[in-house]
Amino acid sequence: MRAYLFPMMFVIATGMAGCNSSDRYDTITNYLSVHAGNVAVHAPGRGDADITAAGDLSIAGNNVAVNDAQRDLLKHYYMTAQAIRDHGIATGEAGAAVAGKALGSVASGLASGDTSKIDSEVNASAAKVEAQAALICNDLADLRSTQETLASQLPAFQPYALIKANEADDCRGRKISRE
Numbered sequence: 001m002r003a004y005l006f007p008m009m010f011v012i013a014t015g016m017a018g019c020n021s022s023d024r025y026d027t028i029t030n031y032l033s034v035h036a037g038n039v040a041v042h043a044p045g046r047g048d049a050d051i052t053a054a055g056d057l058s059i060a061g062n063n064v065a066v067n068d069a070q071r072d073l074l075k076h077y078y079m080t081a082q083a084i085r086d087h088g089i090a091t092g093e094a095g096a097a098v099a100g101k102a103l104g105s106v107a108s109g110l111a112s113g114d115t116s117k118i119d120s121e122v123n124a125s126a127a128k129v130e131a132q133a134a135l136i137c138n139d140l141a142d143l144r145s146t147q148e149t150l151a152s153q154l155p156a157f158q159p160y161a162l163i164k165a166n167e168a169d170d171c172r173g174r175k176i177s178r179e
Contacts (some may be wrong), residue, residue, distance in 0.1 A: 026085055028081060028085050028088070030042070031162045032084075034082065034085055037052070037053065038050045038051060038052050038053075039051045039077070039082070041160040041162070043162060047059055047060020047061065048060065049157065049160040051077055051081075052078065053075070053079075055070075055071035055074040055075040055078070056071075057074055057154075057156070057157070059156055064154075069153065070154050073149055073150045073153065073154075074150065076146050077146045077147065077150060080139055080142050080143045083135075083139045084139040084140065087132060087133075087135040088136060090132050091129060091132040091135075094128050094129045094132045095129050136171065137168055137171035137172045138168075140167060140168045143163060144164075144165070144168055147161045147162075147163050148161060
């Protein structure tokens with residue numbers, strides 16, 4: 001079974017699947033989280049940069065003045081971070097469904113004595129997980145692009161531009177093979 005390896009989907013899936021509380025603390029990556037409806041970017045040795053849905057930015061609790069173009073970028077950053085979280089949850093749910101399907105296929109195959117269909121049934125379900133995980137990788141590429149534009153237009157955000165150029169490509173390229 002092929003599945004994308006991206007740490008955030010595992011953290012999200014195990015920590016938040018089924019949660020609907022607005023005051024939970026959702027870790028997306030080691031430098032990005034959602035809490036109380038805001039996106040927080042954690043830079044080593046610095047206070048968090050908090051971004052609201054309205055495109056407001058505060059760093060270490062201090063509001064940062066932004067112009068309209070910067071506010072639009074911050075809104076886009078916020079929406080993309082939320083999409084990563086949501087796609088991570090959906091990927092976790094799809095992965096759980098694949099596990100259930102695999103167990104059912106194995107049980108059915110063993111009970112009937114015909115195990116030839118197990119692999120094809122599980123692989124068909126796994127394709128859904130791959131498709132869902134690909135959305136995370138696309139979101140990550142979008143978030144990085146937005147981050148770079150923000151960092152060039154808003155000097156206060158530069159230390160929070162932590163997504164590396166190769167991360168989206170690595171996300172798309174990392175796979176696990178079922179043996």
